[in-house]
Amino acid sequence: MKPEEIERMRDEALDAFAAAGDLDALQAAKVAHTGGTSPLALANREIGALPPQAKAEAGKRIGQARGAVSKALAGRQAELEAERDARVLVEEAVDVTLPHDRVPAGARHPLTTMMERVADVFVSMGYEIAEGPEVEAEWFNFDALNFVPDHPARQTQDTFFVQGTREDGKPTVDDESGIVLRTHTSPVQARALLDRELPVYIVCPGRVYRTDELDATHTPVFHQIELLAIDEGLTMSDLKGTLDHMVKALFGADMKTRLRPNYFPFTEPSAEMDMLCYVCRGESVGNPDKPCRTCSSEGWIELGGCGMVNPRVLVACGVDPEKYSGFAFGFGIERMLMFRHNVEDMRDMVEGDVRFTRPFGMEI
């Protein structure tokens, strides 16, 4: 077996690999030059018949040749695979800007998530969430909260009355039934004080009702969140601090509140609570160039009512007013949503139009 012969076989193999234009051609060249019937394989087989001296020499030569061949094969294989991959990945490219709205996203109503968000601020402070019925006894909705019967304050809350049955079996008229659609979330205060152990720290989000016709700024069905804290030694400064914390948590660290005296039967002293305008942060005041529609350039937005729980409410709920005091506040969620998210028309929050609700997603 001549060395030139072996070199020729090797070179032919190397040429064939180099000439292979794709992986299929390389596969054919591989079979032809490294397979069982390839010249080098056949030559290898002949080695056994050689005398010992020639055997060793031929073995070495053929081994070297086969090593060079398989190295060249592997190299060419890698080259061609890289070429193929480059080509295929280009071919497989897609338009990633195609839309994929196969199942359009759903959403929770922003009033729901707004209530949760407010409640969670207080839950994180240690408050618990309390609930109550929407069809409520007048005693809880008014009497226990120190709304004296026939007092003008009672008339300001345009109340839906439920039709009950009189003892003579006839339906009740006017306010006879003593059952109403709750006009505020405050009856939950009375229920909580009656049901829970003192001290009581609760928030009550929920639906409330008043006999207003639906228009851009009114709705007969709306949502409030109520807070009640009853403990030993609570003061109006604690009320102020709690409100300050809430608006910071909900509207930003630079947010401020302002209390103005007001009247509510169930609190005494009572206050109206304003917060710095969420939109202009008070910068529109005295600045006619930058008027603010949200606060009418007043700088403040009215948020709701608050005050120290009237001791008469505590008495009606069996709490000793000599020992315990506390504060309460409540405000409308619709209003908060309107200025926080620039909602212009109350009806958008009422009608259930998916185009309004969808952008609010899961949380607010």
Added chain:
Amino acid sequence: MRVPLSWLREYVDLPADATGRDVQEKLIGVGLEVETVEQLGAGLTGPLVVGKVLTIEELTEFKKPIRFCTVDVGQANGTGEPQEIICGARNFAEGDKVVVALPGAVLPGDFRIGERKTYGRMSRGMICSSDELGMGDDGTKGIIVLPPEHEIGTDATKLLELYDEVLDIAVTPDRGYCLSMRGVAREAATAYGLPLRDPALLDVPAPNSFGHPVQIADPIGCDRFTARTVVGLSPEARSPIWLQRRLQKAGMRPISLAVDVANYVMLELGQPLHTYDRNLIEGPIGVRRAEAGEKFTTLDGVERVLDAEDLLITDSRGPIGLAGVMGGANTEIADPVVDPETGLAQGTTEVVIEAAHFDALSIARTARRHKLSSEASRRFERGVDPQAAAAAAQRTVDLLVLLAGGTAEAGVTEVIAPNAPHTITIPANHPDKVAGVEYGRETVVRRLQEVGCDVYGQDELVVTVPSWRPDLTDPNDLAEEVIRLEGYENLPSTLPKPPAGMGLTDRQRLHRRVGRALAGAGYVEALSYPFIGEQVFDQLLLEKDDPARQVVKLVNPLSDEEPALRTTLLPGLLQALRRNDGRGSHDLALFETGLVFQPGDGVGTAVRLPVDRRPTDEELAGLNAQLPVQPRHAAVVLAGAREQAGWWGKGRPADWADAVEAARSIAAEAGVDLLIDQGQYGPWHPGRCAELSVVVDGVKTLVGHAGELHPRVVKAFGLPARTCAMELNLDLVEQAVDGTLQAPRISTFPVATQDVALVVDSDRPAAMVEYYLRGGAGELLEDIRLFDVYTGDQVGEGKKSLAYALRFRAPDRTLTAEEVSAARDAAVALAAEHTGAVLRGA
């Protein structure tokens, strides 16, 4: 309460440069809700002068009568020549004094007055009406005719007090005294730290026995009655301009002198007054309760049937007034009538003035009962200063004498039921403890005195509240007075330290999870109104005896079409679906969770429990038992495509299975097994309705339905075809929650899978087949999944083939082929035994 700033300055020497906005700010600080500050005269500039009409030439050639006038305006026009003016109004005559806007004047609304040719003549100015000057309604609807005494050429902007600011204050129910200039002035004085000139401090003659007789039969309803008489009133006397203007600015319409004076004094002192034509009263004035059913016609001409609680003013013939609410038509002050023959005015010349104090609650009830809210009743309801009655009567007498040339009779009647002043005892540091601020005794006493209280004592203060503050009854009322005057804005900000809370309850978490799960599945939440009409139950195809037809009704619904509260969420949701569809959104998936209202054993009447103690548990239970049952429901509605068509391929319409899946996902959030059976119920397609049940305390309990809606329901509600829906009772699902989820043990041995296809009758529920396959397969079964349902020739008429993939795995070993086959065969055998299933191809 509308408060003209110029009027307010009469009682308090406010800083000369204080604007309405400044005063507003100060009053807000002490707790008056000053809603707006109206700028009177905004956009108005002169020259505006008094003129005298010299000549009127009627121009008749136009469509409407037009007058060409010459008006003497003195030197105001610079020439002294008569001013020529075209005028369309007709309520004036030659010689009348009028208000003339000369060229160069600008009236509100940017109405510029110039010289111009109109109706063929030159018009050099305008004769003005009150409307054109922004003065409000004066009742004439014509141009202003001034009393003759005003001089020609006088600046009318000053004469008519056209420039002013008016504070509009929303008076809270506890501050009745602020429904008067006197009350607002007191607050302004305190806010500015200035003295108050109290208009109620008048010299009042002592009562005597020869005034108009008054007999009070109900001293609780009426604890004070002052009667004064003025005679010799000139019927043609008119209210002077200053008085008319103050009434107008305060929002009242001038009517006649006697009425205007009574209104003026009411605005000034807060004491409602009534003036009777003395010649129409017979005998003594009485105060008594009405007889039930008694009839009486009030000033507004309405005949009212009275209640036994209504308080009446009477004379010897019967009622002459609904006390504190409205007078009677029978003793009304007559409008002056001018006799055309003599030119003399005829009208009321003698009046009896009533200044009385009535029980607030009684007036409130009467006003409500007769739906008759008047300026008087508004004040009495909120509390009127009883001590001001005599002064108010005196003020009325004085003004009538001054303005109508009358003479006060010497008789002064005063009937007073003795009433001790109200005192409250508080620890001197009570306001400090309420506020969380150390004010100190001195400040507390000073502030209470500013409010009008008499204060005695050191550590314990005995506080006598002023007669005009009936709202001050409790220690905290006094605390509020101190804190508000010290300034709410000066309260520090401290945080209480609540005990550690327990976070959300399981129930609250579940409600949130359900919302998130449904939104995650593509549903959009809607919050619909709970008001329904009962015809909706017919539209929903409910049986006549369906419990959902038992509704809670409202006495005063917003709409008579929807007088009831919902017992199902579907009507509201379907309405929202239809609304969205109508607005062009057709692929819809909506959900709602909310309360429904069931009368249960019937809504009775809730008793009024006491408020001076904790009600007993029995009382509370009795009260709660009167309320309807109010479970929380969850519902979804779907229409159009559930999956959109797109470049990826075809879409998929929403169908019954999506509705059932929504129920499954709710149950999954609750960790509850949902049992699904073929069902039939009202609104749903009879062949495509799933009954949804859960197991509560070992009892299978129906919680709702899901599926495709009945085509008739779809039609009745105007919905897209094949609309689907699900509704279930979330409270019942919650009750089915049974303990905490136990974590599965994960086997790492290999899985063995087996597919079986079973042929069953086509009406056999798949859930049942699966149930028995699971039972038969035993513990080695890890999972089972229905991957195909086939009906057609290969299985024959009335049959269907259900193909299941079964996955087997053991916790402790690799299963042998024999074990797996045996488990599969056992599964098939049990299903065959109970459902008649036959292995396909077997």
